[in-house]
Amino acid sequence: MTTTVLGGARVVGDVLDVAAQRHGTQTAVQDSTGSLTFVELRDRARRLADGLLRSGLLPGDRVLEALPNSCDLLVSEMALALAGLVRVPLNPRLGPSEWRGIRQDCGARGLIVDAGLRGADGVAITDVIACERVFRADAGDLDGLIATGSATAVLPQAQPGDTVGLAYSSGTTGLPKGAIRTHAMRLAAAQAMLREVIAPTGAVGAYLHAGPAIHTSGLFILPMLALGARQVMAHHPDPERIAALIAGEQITHLALVPSVLEALTHLPLGDRAAFDHVRMLASAGAPMPPAQIRRVAERLTDRLVQYYGLVEAIPPLSVLSIDDHARGLRDEPRLLASAGRIVAEARIEISAGAGLGEVVVSGPMVAAGYWNAAERADLGKAFEGAALATGDIGSIFEGYLFLTDRTNNMLISGGYNIYPSEVEEAVALCPGLREVVVVGIPDERWGERITLVYTTMSGRDLDAMQRRALRTSLDALSRHKRPKSLHRLAEFPLGATGKIDRRAVVAHFIAAERTGAEHQAPDSPHERFLTT
Known part of the structure; x- marks a missing residue:
C-alpha cells in the first residue's frame, strides 16, 4: 500500500505532484473560508515557492512559519519544501523568549505569519519577531506572492538528504534546540504512518486537523495527501465544535492529545454520538493512563491508536493498534501500559542491554543531529553517530516497547x-x-x-x-x-x-x-x- 500511494516519491514535493496527478479535482483541503482541489493546492504551492524565491530568499534559508490550521498552512508547508527553503514552525503556545531563541538559533531570514496568532500570555508573534522578509497571510501577502509566481517555474531540485525543516524543543539551559529534518526522514515517517497507523484502521474518508498541525496532527499531512483524502482544517476548536465537525464533515480519522480526549469524554451523549462512525481516534504527545483509555473507549470509540516518537525521531517509532487496545481492555491489561509494537523502520534498543534502561533509537526517521550543534555547549548527550539516546527509560518485551519515565523526571528524595x-x-x-x-x-x-x-x-x-x-x-x-x-x-x-x-x-x-x-x-x- 505505502509504495503504491507514495508513488516512488523521493522528496516532499513529489508527494504533492503524485497526489495532483491521481486525485486532480477532488478536494484536498478545506477550512472555514474555502477549499482547494489537489491540482489547485499544487499550483498555489508552486506559485508561492516561486514568489518566495523572487522576493530575495535563497534555497537553504530558514523561514519561520506561524499560521493557524488553514488551507494557507498546507500551501505554505509545500511551497517551502518546493523552494528548497527550510521550514521552521513556531508554536503559538510558546512565548516571546522561546520565539526569540528559535529565531536566534536558526538565523531565519523569512517569516510567514498570521498577525492574529498570540502566545499563551497574549503577546502577538509579530510584536516580538522580525526578519528581513515578513509575509503576513492575514494581510494578503501570500496571495500577492502567489499572483506574481509561476506554476511552471523551474524550482530547485531537492535531494532526499537535503534539510527540509527544523523542529525545535527545549535545550537543557532553556534555549530551544532544532532537530534537523530531511526529505528522506519525512518520507520514511509518512511510509510508517501509512502502513502501521492508518492502513489497519480502514479506508479514510476525511481527516480532521483539530489539534495544531504544527504538532502531532501535522504528521498526517503527507500521508493524507498520498491517500487522496480530504483534510479539514479547524483552528483551536472546542470539544463541542470538534464533535460537530466530525458529524457534519463525515470525519473518519483524527489525532488528538490526551487532555483534549479527556474533555471530549465529558460531552453530552448526543455530541459523543458523532464518534460512532470514526475509524481512527489517535492519541499522541503523552501516553494515556489505562483508566483514561478505558474511559475514552467507553464514551467515545474503541477505535483507538497510540504511537510514540520524538522531535528528534519522527513518529511512529512504535504503535499501539486498535487490536492491541481491544486485547488490553479485554484480558491483557499490561498492553495498555505499553507504547506499542516497534515498527519495522525503527531500530530500538535499551542501553542496559536487557531489562530497564534508556531507550536508544536509530533508523531513517531519526534526525542527523541538531542545528548549530558545533557552536553550542548546552545540547546534552543525545546523538552518538546515527543513534539517538532518547532520554526515555523503558524496556522491550515480546516486540512491545514499555516506557517507564524520562531520565530528567527522576527524583532524588x-x-x-x-x-x-x-x-x-x-x-x-x-x-x-x-x-x-x-x-x-x-x-x-x-x-x-x-x-x-x-x-x-x-x-x-x-x-x-x-x-x-x-x-x-x-x-x-x-x-x-x-x-x-x-x-x-x-x-x-x-x-x-x-x-x-x-x-x-x-x-x-x-x-x-x-x-x-x-x-x-x-x-x-x-x-x-x-x-x-
Whole structure:
C-alpha cells in the first residue's frame, strides 16, 4: 500500500505532484473560508515557492512559519519544501523568549505569519519577531506572492538528504534546540504512518486537523495527501465544535492529545454520538493512563491508536493498534501500559542491554543531529553517530516497547532515586481520580519532597471511600516512594504541546510556599495529608 500511494516519491514535493496527478479535482483541503482541489493546492504551492524565491530568499534559508490550521498552512508547508527553503514552525503556545531563541538559533531570514496568532500570555508573534522578509497571510501577502509566481517555474531540485525543516524543543539551559529534518526522514515517517497507523484502521474518508498541525496532527499531512483524502482544517476548536465537525464533515480519522480526549469524554451523549462512525481516534504527545483509555473507549470509540516518537525521531517509532487496545481492555491489561509494537523502520534498543534502561533509537526517521550543534555547549548527550539516546527509560518485551519515565523526571528524595511514573501508575485506577502527577518540591530534609498532585472526575474533593482507596494504593509502595503530601488542583497547567507542564506545577507550589499562601483558589481547594 505505502509504495503504491507514495508513488516512488523521493522528496516532499513529489508527494504533492503524485497526489495532483491521481486525485486532480477532488478536494484536498478545506477550512472555514474555502477549499482547494489537489491540482489547485499544487499550483498555489508552486506559485508561492516561486514568489518566495523572487522576493530575495535563497534555497537553504530558514523561514519561520506561524499560521493557524488553514488551507494557507498546507500551501505554505509545500511551497517551502518546493523552494528548497527550510521550514521552521513556531508554536503559538510558546512565548516571546522561546520565539526569540528559535529565531536566534536558526538565523531565519523569512517569516510567514498570521498577525492574529498570540502566545499563551497574549503577546502577538509579530510584536516580538522580525526578519528581513515578513509575509503576513492575514494581510494578503501570500496571495500577492502567489499572483506574481509561476506554476511552471523551474524550482530547485531537492535531494532526499537535503534539510527540509527544523523542529525545535527545549535545550537543557532553556534555549530551544532544532532537530534537523530531511526529505528522506519525512518520507520514511509518512511510509510508517501509512502502513502501521492508518492502513489497519480502514479506508479514510476525511481527516480532521483539530489539534495544531504544527504538532502531532501535522504528521498526517503527507500521508493524507498520498491517500487522496480530504483534510479539514479547524483552528483551536472546542470539544463541542470538534464533535460537530466530525458529524457534519463525515470525519473518519483524527489525532488528538490526551487532555483534549479527556474533555471530549465529558460531552453530552448526543455530541459523543458523532464518534460512532470514526475509524481512527489517535492519541499522541503523552501516553494515556489505562483508566483514561478505558474511559475514552467507553464514551467515545474503541477505535483507538497510540504511537510514540520524538522531535528528534519522527513518529511512529512504535504503535499501539486498535487490536492491541481491544486485547488490553479485554484480558491483557499490561498492553495498555505499553507504547506499542516497534515498527519495522525503527531500530530500538535499551542501553542496559536487557531489562530497564534508556531507550536508544536509530533508523531513517531519526534526525542527523541538531542545528548549530558545533557552536553550542548546552545540547546534552543525545546523538552518538546515527543513534539517538532518547532520554526515555523503558524496556522491550515480546516486540512491545514499555516506557517507564524520562531520565530528567527522576527524583532524588532521602538519597533514593524515584521515577514519578511508578507512583502515578500505582494510583491511576483509584476511583474518583482524573489525572495524577508526581513531582519533587525542594526540601531541606529530603532534597526533594515527593508530592502527588491530582484532579478529580467530579471537580470536587475525594469522598471518604475514595480517599481510603488512594491511601491503600500508596501504602502498597515502598516507604521511600510514598508521597509526603497530596494536593488537588482544579486543572493542570499544560505546556505548548498539550502535555501536563510538570515544571509549572512545581513552580506553583514553590511560589505558594515562599509567600506562605494557601495553594488553592476558592473553587479549587487542595488537600494535604502526610504519609511518612
